[in-house]
Amino acid sequence: MTTPLISLQNVCKQYQKLHALDSVSMTLNQGEVLGLFGHNGAGKTTMMKLILGVISASSGSVEVMGMAPDSKEAWHTRAKVGYLPENVSFYDQLTGLEVLTYFAKLKGFNKKTAIDLLEQVGISHAMKRQVKTYSKGMRQRLGLAQAFIGKPKLLLLDEPTVGLDPIATRDFYQTVDQLKTQGSSVILCSHVLPGVEQHIDRAMILSGGKLLASGTLAQLRQQADLPVRIKPTGLNGSVNSDPTLSQFLSAGGDKQTLMVPEQEKLAILKQLLSYDSVKDIQVEPANLEQLYQHYLAQPLPLFGGKKSGSKNSGAKKS
Amino acid sequence: MMQILTVANKEFQDGLRNRWLVSITLIFTVLSLGLTYFGAAASGSIGITSLSTTIASLASLAVFLIPLIALLLSYDSFVGEQESGTLLLLLTYPLSKSQLLLGKFFGQGAIIALAIFLGFGSSALLLYFQMDSSQVIASFALFIFSAVLLGLSFTAIAYLISLSVSEKSKAAGFALITWFFFALAFDLALLALLVGIDSDLGQQGLTQLMMLNPADIFRLVNLSGLDSSDVNGAIAIAINASMSQSQLILSLLAWVAIPLSLAIFILKKKTL
Numbered sequence: 178m179t180t181p182l183i184s185l186q187n188v189c190k191q192y193q194k195l196h197a198l199d200s201v202s203m204t205l206n207q208g209e210v211l212g213l214f215g216h217n218g219a220g221k222t223t224m225m226k227l228i229l230g231v232i233s234a235s236s237g238s239v240e241v242m243g244m245a246p247d248s249k250e251a252w253h254t255r256a257k258v259g260y261l262p263e264n265v266s267f268y269d270q271l272t273g274l275e276v277l278t279y280f281a282k283l284k285g286f287n288k289k290t291a292i293d294l295l296e297q298v299g300i301s302h303a304m305k306r307q308v309k310t311y312s313k314g315m316r317q318r319l320g321l322a323q324a325f326i327g328k329p330k331l332l333l334l335d336e337p338t339v340g341l342d343p344i345a346t347r348d349f350y351q352t353v354d355q356l357k358t359q360g361s362s363v364i365l366c367s368h369v370l371p372g373v374e375q376h377i378d379r380a381m382i383l384s385g386g387k388l389l390a391s392g393t394l395a396q397l398r399q400q401a402d403l404p405v406r407i408k409p410t411g412l413n414g415s416v417n418s419d420p421t422l423s424q425f426l427s428a429g430g431d432k433q434t435l436m437v438p439e440q441e442k443l444a445i446l447k448q449l450l451s452y453d454s455v456k457d458i459q460v461e462p463a464n465l466e467q468l469y470q471h472y473l474a475q476p477l478p479l480f481g482g483k484k485s486g487s488k489n490s491g492a493k494k495s
Numbered sequence: 496m497m498q499i500l501t502v503a504n505k506e507f508q509d510g511l512r513n514r515w516l517v518s519i520t521l522i523f524t525v526l527s528l529g530l531t532y533f534g535a536a537a538s539g540s541i542g543i544t545s546l547s548t549t550i551a552s553l554a555s556l557a558v559f560l561i562p563l564i565a566l567l568l569s570y571d572s573f574v575g576e577q578e579s580g581t582l583l584l585l586l587t588y589p590l591s592k593s594q595l596l597l598g599k600f601f602g603q604g605a606i607i608a609l610a611i612f613l614g615f616g617s618s619a620l621l622l623y624f625q626m627d628s629s630q631v632i633a634s635f636a637l638f639i640f641s642a643v644l645l646g647l648s649f650t651a652i653a654y655l656i657s658l659s660v661s662e663k664s665k666a667a668g669f670a671l672i673t674w675f676f677f678a679l680a681f682d683l684a685l686l687a688l689l690v691g692i693d694s695d696l697g698q699q700g701l702t703q704l705m706m707l708n709p710a711d712i713f714r715l716v717n718l719s720g721l722d723s724s725d726v727n728g729a730i731a732i733a734i735n736a737s738m739s740q741s742q743l744i745l746s747l748l749a750w751v752a753i754p755l756s757l758a759i760f761i762l763k764k765k766t767l
Contacts (some may be wrong), residue, residue: 229587231767255589265580270512271505282501283588307512323584 180243181206182331182362183228188237190223190386197223199386200237205362207330210353212373213366214469215383221366222263224383225333228364229260239332243468256284261320261330263336263366269309273319276308280323294322299348313340321349325356332356332363350376359470374465382472394465401461401471404436409449411456421448498590502598503605510568510606519564519606523614525552526560531618549622550634553615554717557642558710561611563674565649566656569603570670573657583767592762600650600755607646615639618744637740641716644747648709649677651754658761681708709750716743 181204190198198220205211208310215221226232227239235484241258244251277291295301298318303311311319317340324332332353338346353363353376365377374394381391390397404425409416416422416433422457425435425445437445442460463471510516530552576582585595619635658667685704705711719740 226583231583252589255587258587260584260587262580262584267579267581268505268509270509270694275505275508279501279505280588283498283590285587285589290729458695 182209182242184238184240185224185227186238188224188227188234188239190220190227190232191235196386197324198227201383201386201388202237202466203381203388203391205364207362208357208360209379210363210365210377212377212380212465213364213383213396214368214380215467216368216473218385219383220386221383222335223404225260225335225364225387227332228333229258230255256296256327257330259326259332261324261325261332261334265320266316267308267319267323270307270394272305272307272317275306275312277322277326281326283393284327286327290326291322294325295319297325297352298322299345314342314345317341318345321352325352328356328359328361330361332361333365333366334363336368337365338367346372380465380468381423384471384473389475396470397468398439398463401463401468402438403467403471404438405463406440406459406461407437407445407449408433408459408461409435409455409457410459411454412449412452415452415454419448421445425471498594499598499601502590502595503600503602506599506602507605510603515568516606516610519568519610520613522560522564523610524617525602526556527615527618528554531621535656546622546626546628546631546634549618550638550717553618553638554714557611557615557638557645558714561607561642561646562649562678562710564610565607565646565652566670566674568601568607568655569650569653570666571604571663572599572654574660574663574666575657577661577767578663586767593759596654596755596759596762600647600654604647607650608643611642611646612639615642638717641713641744644744644751645649645709645713648747648750648754651751651758654758655754655761657726658758658765677708677710681711706746709747712743712747712750716740716747719743 181207183203185201185203187200187202188198189196189200201220201224201326201372203211208245213221213224223232227234228246229240229246230241230251233247241251242254244254246254265468268279271279273295274288274291277295278288281287281291281294290488292301294302295304298321300311300315300318300322303315308316317337321334321337324334341349350372353365357363365373369372377394379391379393380397382389390400406424406427410433412433416426416435423437425437425441427434427436434446439462446458446460449458531549573582576585586592615635615638617641619631622635623631652673653670656673657666660666660669685701688704689701702715705715
């Protein structure tokens with residue numbers, strides 16, 4: 178069994194009186210993409226800083242590639258880590274190429290690398306222009322190019338798709354998938370990212386410095402036990418008159434939507450299909466946003482069941 | 496070492512792009528050529544006066560301008576990068592804090608040094624062609640060397656300011672206060688001390704107090720060799736005190752090294 182690329186054990190981080198992180202444990206394996214969700218001040222950035230070795234944990238242990246990231250020995254591993262901070266504005270006076278060349282050189286690469294990366298993120302046409310002329314999206318691409326320097330083994334991206342248009346977002350996820358197949362691990366940090374589901378292997382939800390939930394999306398869905406949204410069309414009054422169906426009718430104004438628990442899904446679908454008049458059925462499992470809201474709405478920490486769940490998933494991995 | 500050079504190179508490039516280098520050089524050149532050429536206008540003639548008068552007027556100009564420019568050039572080096580988020584990013588790179596600070600120091604120091612060399616060197620050149628004396632080169636070499644040290648000293652002081660505050664605007668305010676203190680208030684206070692306390696404070700004591708101000712050390716370095724008729728104020732008294740040129744240069748060097756080491760110390764302690 179390989180050792181995980183990152184492992185955090187009961188990590189706490191305190192700033193004076195503020196508990197930025199409270200006894201958080203996690204592991205990340207090679208080639209895994211982890212989504213880290215939570216609102217502002219939930220501790221996402223603190224966790225990233227700990228993993229980057231910019232700050233040290235108040236208690237608990239942090240290990241990245243087998244060593245403590247804030248130690249001297251971890252120095253040379255820094256070239257293998259890419260980071261995109263949440264709010265960064267690069268040196269306005271310099272051109273995009275000059276900025277990226279500067280960062281590439283600090284990691285031991287040259288101008289050629291910088292040019293290739295600018296091409297990869299699609300701003301090579303503007304590389305001779307000063308950064309102050311760049312749009313928000315172009316700056317974000319420049320930041321991403323910076324994080325991709327040297328094909329990092331570990332990428333930490335804080336709000337990577339902010340300011341990107343849909344096409345750039347798609348390109349970005351393609352790059353993430355590509356890096357993943359090359360064996361890089363990625364941590365994506367965000368409030369909620371639309372369309373991120375199919376690109377992450379696991380999700381973690383943080384709130385107030387505490388880990389609310391962690392696991393694959395399927396596991397989270399199972400734990401949350403959120404209903405599946407089923408919307409048949411063409412049935413008119415039949416749903417209301419059928420007692421098995423009508424008990425699942427959503428309470429809201431939408432009269433034709435059924436909110437069905439996961440385990441009843443197939444039975445209900447069969448029931449619906451038995452009507453000849455049915456024209457179409459839309460089935461929507463709970464999406465990431467709903468999961469996220471579900472976990473945040475829960476009273477704080479539901480340790481009993483949740484913890485054993487995450488322990489199981491951890492046991493499976495090791 | 497490579498890392499330091501990379502940072503220094505970027506800072507220098509930034510200085511070129513901001514037109515800092517060009518504008519400082521221009522200011523220095525115009526003012527120093529003006530002083531050199533029109534220095535005698537007060538006595539009713541145009542043309543070059545004696546070497547010592549020229550050096551004395553250039554020193555009084557430099558002692559105000561160089562600290563101001565060095566502070567303005569560097570006050571936002573760290574607080575600015577902190578605000579834009581690049582400081583955090585740089586610290587995740589394989590780049591140590593002292594490498595970052597020294598790199599910035601070399602890059603911005605090079606800008607100040609080059610501007611001083613070009614600006615005041617032009618005066619030296621003008622004087623050299625007019626007077627044709629090798630004395631000019633020697634005097635100006637000392638002048639330019641000490642002026643560069645003065646600039647570097649205030650660059651290091653600017654880093655101290657930049658690292659101690661959390662907002663750019665505060666750093667700007669502190670930079671101006673610092674300039675006001677060292678360039679103006681300090682000498683006034685010394686004069687008040689001289690007048691207020693009856694000669695208890697000997698020449699030696701006064702000179703030692705002046706070691707607390709890099710701008711005064713710079714003045715001492717450049718004025719001690721001149722006729723005292725060109726020199727006024729508290730400095731005239733201190734000049735007669737026995738303090739060798741090399742001691743003065745060493746104190747000026749200390750004024751570069753001490754703030755710089757302090758700045759490295761603060762940066763290492765700083766959490767983001």
